[in-house]
Amino acid sequence: MHDTAADAARFEELFQAVYLAFHRRDRKRSELSGASRAVLHHLAHTGPLTVGEAALHLDRAQSVVSEIVSQLERNGLLERERDPSDRRRTLIWLTPEGQDRLARDRAVLDRPRLAEALQAVPADTREALLAGLHALLDSGEKP
CATH class of the missing domain: 1.10.10.10 (Winged helix-like DNA-binding domain superfamily/Winged helix DNA-binding domain)
Structure with a gap:
């Protein structure tokens, strides 16, 4: 059985790290x-x-x-x-x-910095990441 509470905690940590790494600092x-x-x-x-x-x-x-x-x-x-x-x-x-x-x-987010980082990620991994985020958003919209 998969522990979704642990997955949620891990996602939260990663989300915060991504935000801190790529938020706009330009002005x-x-x-x-x-x-x-x-x-x-x-x-x-x-x-x-x-x-x-x-x-x-x-x-x-x-x-x-x-x-x-x-x-x-x-x-x-x-x-x-x-x-x-x-x-x-x-x-x-x-x-x-x-x-x-x-x-x-x-x-x-700083799109140029994020695009540069995503460029280093293999295309299939990028597609899986984006598909996963869409699935997460779609599942959160259900009543």
Whole structure:
């Protein structure tokens, strides 16, 4: 009989070691303020919204969210567009640069370092590792 509790403890130790070996050390984790990050993350989850809708969802004053949106727009991370179903409404949405910035902000591992390390691992072992991680994630999603 296999001891899954021991496997879980071993996995936890290895996971922590992998995280410590490959987490990003290049700079401050985020170049975004907390408020800017919150707006970008929220839009990424909900899709385009009006400033008023975003303010309501984020439980902030519309003027505050409007100021954050204007700053993100000046920085090329958000854009305003007419709602195709109601031309009177203006929606805010992430630009491609905003989507890239958000992806970089979410990244916790140093991909170049990780890719270099994975390159030294045989291809079949890499595939087994990735398949195993997918299986673990899939099994954790079951009720």
